[in-house]
Amino acid sequence: MVNLSVALCGIPLENPIIPASGTFGFGYEFAELYDINCLGTFSMKGTTAQPRFGNPAPRIAECPQGMLNAVGLQNPGVEKVISEELPKLKACFRKPVMANVSGFSEEEYVQVCQALDAQEQVGWLEINISCPNVHGGGMSFGTSPEAAARVTRAVRAVTRKPLLIKLSPNVTDIVSIARVCQEAGADGLSLINTLLGMRIDPRTRRPVLANETGGLSGPAILPVAVRMVYQVYKAVSIPIVGMGGVSCARDVIELMLAGATAVQVGAQNLVDPLACPRIIEELPAEMEKYGIKDLNEIIGGAHKWEKM
Amino acid sequence: MVKQVFLKIEQNQPLTDTVCQMVLSGDVSGITAPGQFVNLKLDGLYLRRPISVCDLAEGRLTLVYKVVGQGTEQMRTLPVGTILDVLVGLGNGYDTSKSGPRPLLIGGGVGIPPLYYLCRRLLAEDREPTVILGFNTAAEQFLAAEFAALGVPVIVTTVDGSAGKKGFVTDGMAGVDYSYFYTCGPMPMFRAIDKVAATGGQFSFEERMGCGFGACMGCTCKTKYGNKRICRDGPVLEREEIVW
Ligand SMILES: Cc1cc2nc3c(=O)[nH]c(=O)nc-3n(C[C@H](O)[C@H](O)[C@H](O)COP(=O)(O)OP(=O)(O)OC[C@H]3O[C@@H](n4cnc5c(N)ncnc54)[C@H](O)[C@@H]3O)c2cc1C
Ligand SMILES: Cc1cc2nc3c(=O)[nH]c(=O)nc-3n(C[C@H](O)[C@H](O)[C@H](O)COP(=O)(O)O)c2cc1C
Ligand code: FES
Numbered sequence: 001m002v003n004l005s006v007a008l009c010g011i012p013l014e015n016p017i018i019p020a021s022g023t024f025g026f027g028y029e030f031a032e033l034y035d036i037n038c039l040g041t042f043s044m045k046g047t048t049a050q051p052r053f054g055n056p057a058p059r060i061a062e063c064p065q066g067m068l069n070a071v072g073l074q075n076p077g078v079e080k081v082i083s084e085e086l087p088k089l090k091a092c093f094r095k096p097v098m099a100n101v102s103g104f105s106e107e108e109y110v111q112v113c114q115a116l117d118a119q120e121q122v123g124w125l126e127i128n129i130s131c132p133n134v135h136g137g138g139m140s141f142g143t144s145p146e147a148a149a150r151v152t153r154a155v156r157a158v159t160r161k162p163l164l165i166k167l168s169p170n171v172t173d174i175v176s177i178a179r180v181c182q183e184a185g186a187d188g189l190s191l192i193n194t195l196l197g198m199r200i201d202p203r204t205r206r207p208v209l210a211n212e213t214g215g216l217s218g219p220a221i222l223p224v225a226v227r228m229v230y231q232v233y234k235a236v237s238i239p240i241v242g243m244g245g246v247s248c249a250r251d252v253i254e255l256m257l258a259g260a261t262a263v264q265v266g267a268q269n270l271v272d273p274l275a276c277p278r279i280i281e282e283l284p285a286e287m288e289k290y291g292i293k294d295l296n297e298i299i300g301g302a303h304k305w306e307k308m
Numbered sequence: 309m310v311k312q313v314f315l316k317i318e319q320n321q322p323l324t325d326t327v328c329q330m331v332l333s334g335d336v337s338g339i340t341a342p343g344q345f346v347n348l349k350l351d352g353l354y355l356r357r358p359i360s361v362c363d364l365a366e367g368r369l370t371l372v373y374k375v376v377g378q379g380t381e382q383m384r385t386l387p388v389g390t391i392l393d394v395l396v397g398l399g400n401g402y403d404t405s406k407s408g409p410r411p412l413l414i415g416g417g418v419g420i421p422p423l424y425y426l427c428r429r430l431l432a433e434d435r436e437p438t439v440i441l442g443f444n445t446a447a448e449q450f451l452a453a454e455f456a457a458l459g460v461p462v463i464v465t466t467v468d469g470s471a472g473k474k475g476f477v478t479d480g481m482a483g484v485d486y487s488y489f490y491t492c493g494p495m496p497m498f499r500a501i502d503k504v505a506a507t508g509g510q511f512s513f514e515e516r517m518g519c520g521f522g523a524c525m526g527c528t529c530k531t532k533y534g535n536k537r538i539c540r541d542g543p544v545l546e547r548e549e550i551v552w
Contacts, residue, residue: 022524029522029540032310045525053528053535058516060526062355069518074525074535218354270519271349271356273395274312 009162013040020266021100051077066218070211096123130168130193142168156185233259311338341401342426362421408487416493446471
């Protein structure tokens with residue numbers, strides 16, 4: 001018997017597998033396909049104060065080993081998430097869920113966090129300061145250490161729930177941003193969000209996405225995620241939720257060795273809707289293959305070699 | 309109901325220079341309505357490719373697809389016997405209960421395939437469908453003989469006049485007496501139909517998709533009744549709710 005359970009900011013997870021925000025909706029599409037209670041938890045679609053339609057179509061593009069998306073934070077707004085989505089979710093998910101929060105101003109982040117802080121079903125708040133697909137919000141907070149610290153401090157003041165700050169990979173130095181978030185009161189860090197990318201259709205000679213640029217995710221970005229989790233782990237003492245390109249149990253082990261306490265699976269859910277239960281099922285055999293008895297023993301395991 | 313299944317290619321042959329027909333066998337019980345689609349996993353491509361249900365029988369699914377890019381090119385070369393990973397039962401499909409006695413089915417180019425299974429279902433419900441099929445040229449024609457074999461009136465229109473009536477599907481609509489319409493095809497055709505149609509109807513839309521089952525918000529459009537995901541709340545929308 002191997003142990004898959006970990007704890008994330010004091011909340012136990014039956015296993016470290018967490019579907020990533022924006023790739024799992026509010027859970028029901030997947031609840032029709034499998035019992036989503038098998039998951040560690042999942043991160044809900046990014047929520048803003050007001051309802052948002054998002055960007056014009058096309059919003060999706062094919063890429064080598066991945067995809068671009070420019071959904072642009074389409075969501076029903078925090079009021080409806082609380083009055084409609086959370087009650088519906090209660091019927092199919094009995095674990096604490098992760099709420100993912102976005103905003104266009106510090107006040108908006110605070111307002112949404114305050115509202116979600118009052119919800120019993122919400123276990124963690126994951127603050128997205130890294131959405132590349134909206135203008136004047138999202139990523140602009142995640143690319144400057146000062147702005148990242150300000151948002152973190154502001155939301156920290158209105159919630160006692162574990163607070164994860166979701167970092168952007170579209171920066172020169174992710175480590176410095178991770179550090180200031182820890183200093184400003186974050187309980188953990190989620191990384192990475194999508195990498196800014198673009199495709200052009202030679203037939204039309206135009207960008208494929210109406211938004212022109214979009215966020216790259218999928219297996220193509222796994223090495224970037226491993227590198228960033230590895231670097232950030234060295235610089236902070238708070239737990240890291242690692243993500244980016246995870247598609248199998250082996251990738252989970254790799255991100256945990258780099259320093260992740262739990263692992264999110266994003267785009268893979270879209271192309272392979274049973275990806276998460278499959279990964280959970282594959283994990284014990286994969287662990288045995290590498291002589292791992294308890295996942296907790298490998299968190300940050302790759303750092304042991306540094307000083308030798 | 310959405311299901312992930314593994315289907316075997318029984319047939320895969322060209323109908324025209326660029327359009328092919330693929331017959332698959334296996335568990336297709338997840339498909340419940342005409343106008344629904346399936347999402348195919350192909351080697352070396354990350355996103356699945358959506359293709360409409362063209363015909364359905366016990367354990368058998370027929371797709372008709374046009375080769376336009378990498379994915380459909382790969383589909384053309386797949387040999388009989390290949391096993392494909394397919395998500396079935398996607399989308400709402402056409403609602404046959406609204407058809408009235410004499411529904412009109414209007415298909416343009418690669419929008420024609422889903423109308424075939426719809427036509428069979430309407431016949432099974434004792435309706436008297438008329439079919440209009442629009443192509444650019446005679447050489448691009450497909451499925452016209454199959455529709456005719458169902459015993460329904462088939463009006464073919466071609467832009468260059470090389471087969472059937474010269475002009476667009478809307479030229480074919482003139483003089484037809486119908487109680488309701490169902491259509492699938494390109495946007496300019498939809499706009500033209502909306503201008504001349506005398507009754508209510510249903511349009512089947514296409515959009516680039518991430519998942520095809522409602523999770524990613526990649527395919528959302530605006531309607532008079534709020535945002536809808538083409539893949540889940542569509543692909544079929546009613547005429548009165550569409551924002552053109
Ligand atoms: C609900 C639905 C039903 C469809 N039914 C049929 C059908 O029955 N027969 C048929 O021939 N085609 C159908 N299509 C269009 C078909 O999905 C595309 O032609 C196909 O995905 C092109 O893939 P490709 O790799 O060959 O082309 P590429 O151009 O290489 O594809 C690149 C990307 O663009 C997407 N894409 C390209 N064209 C379209 C399009 N028109 N609509 C949506 N996504 C597109 C692809 O899925 C892929 O992600 C349908 C599309 C939708 C949304
Ligand atoms: C369609 C789509 C929508 C997304 N929406 C959000 C979002 O609302 N909030 C957020 O924090 N991240 C969002 N993301 C980013 C993912 O949560 C994840 O960080 C990223 O995709 C990298 O992981 P992956 O390679 O496993 O997909 C989205 C990703 C995709 C593909
Ligand atoms: S394609 Fe993902 S919601 Fe429609």
